[in-house]
Amino acid sequence: MTKKQITEAIQACNRRGDKAFVPYIMAGDGGIEKLRETILFLQKIGVTAIELGIPFSDPVADGPIIQEAGERALAKGVTLRLVVETVASFKDEVKVPIILMTYLNPIIQYGIEEFADDCRNSGISGLIIPDLPYEEVDLVRDALTNADIALIPLVSLTSPPERIEKITAAGEGFIYAVTVNGITGVRDGFEGQLEEHLQKLKAVSSVPVLAGFGISTTEQVELIGSFADGVIVGSAIVTALHDGDLKTVEKLVNASKNKIPTI
Amino acid sequence: MVKEQTRSGRYGKFGGQYVPETLMTALIELEKAYDLAIENPEFLAEVAYYLKDFVGRETPLYFAERLTKHAGGAKIYLKREDLNHTGAHKINNTVGQALLAVRMGKKKIVAETGAGQHGVATATVCALFGLECTIFMGKEDIRRQELNVFRMELLGATVKSVDKGAGTLKDAVNEALRYWVTNVEDTHYILGSALGPHPFPEIVRDFQRVIGDETKAQILEKEGRLPDAVVACVGGGSNSIGMFYPFVEDENVKLFGVEAAGSGIATGLHSAAVAGGKEGVLHGAYMYVLQDEDGLIQEAHSISAGLDYPAIGPEHCHLHESGRAAYTSITDEGALEALQLLSQTEGIIPALESSHAVQYAVELAADMSKEEIIVVCLSGRGDKDVETVKAALGGDKS
Numbered sequence: 001m002t003k004k005q006i007t008e009a010i011q012a013c014n015r016r017g018d019k020a021f022v023p024y025i026m027a028g029d030g031g032i033e034k035l036r037e038t039i040l041f042l043q044k045i046g047v048t049a050i051e052l053g054i055p056f057s058d059p060v061a062d063g064p065i066i067q068e069a070g071e072r073a074l075a076k077g078v079t080l081r082l083v084v085e086t087v088a089s090f091k092d093e094v095k096v097p098i099i100l101m102t103y104l105n106p107i108i109q110y111g112i113e114e115f116a117d118d119c120r121n122s123g124i125s126g127l128i129i130p131d132l133p134y135e136e137v138d139l140v141r142d143a144l145t146n147a148d149i150a151l152i153p154l155v156s157l158t159s160p161p162e163r164i165e166k167i168t169a170a171g172e173g174f175i176y177a178v179t180v181n182g183i184t185g186v187r188d189g190f191e192g193q194l195e196e197h198l199q200k201l202k203a204v205s206s207v208p209v210l211a212g213f214g215i216s217t218t219e220q221v222e223l224i225g226s227f228a229d230g231v232i233v234g235s236a237i238v239t240a241l242h243d244g245d246l247k248t249v250e251k252l253v254n255a256s257k258n259k260i261p262t263i
Numbered sequence: 264m265v266k267e268q269t270r271s272g273r274y275g276k277f278g279g280q281y282v283p284e285t286l287m288t289a290l291i292e293l294e295k296a297y298d299l300a301i302e303n304p305e306f307l308a309e310v311a312y313y314l315k316d317f318v319g320r321e322t323p324l325y326f327a328e329r330l331t332k333h334a335g336g337a338k339i340y341l342k343r344e345d346l347n348h349t350g351a352h353k354i355n356n357t358v359g360q361a362l363l364a365v366r367m368g369k370k371k372i373v374a375e376t377g378a379g380q381h382g383v384a385t386a387t388v389c390a391l392f393g394l395e396c397t398i399f400m401g402k403e404d405i406r407r408q409e410l411n412v413f414r415m416e417l418l419g420a421t422v423k424s425v426d427k428g429a430g431t432l433k434d435a436v437n438e439a440l441r442y443w444v445t446n447v448e449d450t451h452y453i454l455g456s457a458l459g460p461h462p463f464p465e466i467v468r469d470f471q472r473v474i475g476d477e478t479k480a481q482i483l484e485k486e487g488r489l490p491d492a493v494v495a496c497v498g499g500g501s502n503s504i505g506m507f508y509p510f511v512e513d514e515n516v517k518l519f520g521v522e523a524a525g526s527g528i529a530t531g532l533h534s535a536a537v538a539g540g541k542e543g544v545l546h547g548a549y550m551y552v553l554q555d556e557d558g559l560i561q562e563a564h565s566i567s568a569g570l571d572y573p574a575i576g577p578e579h580c581h582l583h584e585s586g587r588a589a590y591t592s593i594t595d596e597g598a599l600e601a602l603q604l605l606s607q608t609e610g611i612i613p614a615l616e617s618s619h620a621v622q623y624a625v626e627l628a629a630d631m632s633k634e635e636i637i638v639v640c641l642s643g644r645g646d647k648d649v650e651t652v653k654a655a656l657g658g659d660k661s
Contacts, residue, residue, distance in 0.1 A: 056558075056559065057560040060444075061283045063441075079557040079559075105543045105552070106557055107558070108543050108558060109543065110557075131281045131283060131544070131547070133282060133284050135287070136280060154283070156283075159284060160288060178284065181285055181445060181446075181448065183445060
């Protein structure tokens with residue numbers, strides 16, 4: 001899959017009158033052998049793309065739910081290399097874009113070029129690196145461009161306008177709009193100015209804007225979805241999958257459907 | 264030129280700003296505020312005032328005559344950072360950063376602590392300047408440094424226990440970073456070591472360089488010349504960078520950083536990032552990091568909580584790579600030996616962290632002539648470690 005297909009998948013979804021829905025899952029939570037089954041299940045219930053989290057020893061951008069899922073995966077020996085290999089083993093069955101979310105250090109140890117090539121060969125088309133801000137992207141840019149992998153940037157509520165312009169100008173795939181000041185996790189409320197923030201982002205960005213961090217209920221999917229081109233749901237999906245509660249996963253995905261009046 | 268440093272906070276290839284986007288605005292704001300403050304005579308006078316009248320600087324440079332005799336070689340001087348208010352060098356930095364936070368209009372402070380010295384120093388300045396203080400400390404460190412926890416609470420700080428990972432300094436930094444990301448608008452993070460994303464390594468170094476600046480003036484006064492060697496312990500590397508920095512361009516002064524070898528480098532149970540680490544990114548900076556082949560960060564091990572960190576600050580990495588400073592290591596056992604030795608020859612109980620530097624200096628002195636001079640940064644006093652030492656020695660005072 002190519003990086004353009006991430007953007008296209010979201011746009012196609014919006015044209016159908018739906019909001020994009022991207023679930024975050026922790027690779028190897030429950031064992032790496034569950035990964036294929038989980039990805040095919042999510043694909044079947046109509047997700048737009050899948051954000052595949054790589055467990056890390058020091059996940060500073062993550063809240064307790066994803067931290068614990070990461071610890072469970074690490075305890076089972078799951079590594080970045082193992083995840084890339086595993087995804088490669090069933091890539092022909094995967095029809096939705098797969099986006100890896102990994103902290104920077106495992107990529108550095110993997111070797112940036114080798115990692116980018118292996119991703120391409122595994123059908124992985126996008127990458128989110130939460131501890132790689134705009135200032136430092138030169139470290140990975142060439143390798144990712146050569147392998148046709150989208151580097152999906154994060155924009156936060158604290159990012160000032162001139163920064164947002166620079167980040168979105170370089171944005172590929174979609175813009176990941178962080179909806180709270182803080183780490184991933186379940187939350188009750190959002191900042192009042194979120195709608196305005198997301199609309200400003202959409203106005204300057206040439207790729208779709210997806211909102212994430214703290215979105216955990218069907219109501220929040222609908223509400224935040226109404227301000228953006230789609231949503232990313234992490235902790236709530238991780239919890240539901242861990243509990244084997246597939247109904248909740250389906251409900252969350254369905255909350256993103258038919259939210260744009262079709263003409 | 265060894266001191267090269269670009270404005271983006273690079274020390275050779277080390278350093279940088281590898282943090283979540285939510286923190287970038289705060290780091291840029293901090294950098295701007297810091298650059299203005301550090302050029303502002305009023306701010307510098309304010310820092311100097313508190314260092315003198317509150318902290319008790321300058322600290323003595325003391326000739327350790329009996330220790331020198333024992334080592335049987337070069338003259339050993341001790342830079343007495345243990346005599347600072349709160350018992351260690353950590354307060355040099357917290358005074359500076361708290362005054363910076365006040366200038367920036369931040370009313371809340373968050374910090375991490377390992378041994379508790381930085382936590383106590385932070386809680387102290389928060390009390391002094393009326394700032395709300397939250398300290399993250401690993402569960403294991405809380406156990407090892409119970410009294411320091413009480414001290415922080417007595418000073419009005421909230422101490423939060425971190426039970427992730429091994430429950431030591433690395434995990435406390437993770438939690439402090441998460442807290443900062445969530446409360447970034449009204450909170451300043453007082454990082455305690457020469458680590459983290461730019462501009463922290465630079466800020467910490469600049470507030471700690473008073474150690475080296477004073478040492479230089481004092482040794483010139485006492486000996487009429489610069490020392491032949493300067494020795495300091497290195498965890499993240501704040502006392503050592505503060506001691507080294509003013510000497511970096513004096514090429515005849517050898518610089519020795521002493522890492523914690525824990526149970527021995529070969530055992531894998533150590534905190535020596537230069538000796539046993541690889542290049543990588545942790546807590547916002549490109550440094551030498553203890554990690555496995557998959558890039559997962561490994562736990563550090565040392566009897567001294569303050570050196571128990573799996574990386575070494577970016578400027579030290581550059582000093583190592585350029586060859587300007589040499590990094591060596593001392594085991595837990597060596598540190599315990601030095602702690603007893605200094606206690607019994609000089610009547611000074613050093614912190615376990617500083618004991619690593621003392622031990623190396625004693626070894627180094629033996630190979631040097633009597634005309635040569637070594638300065639050791641005695642970064643902290645050992646009161647906080649007495650229980651740990653007692654347990655390690657099995658109650659036997661050797």
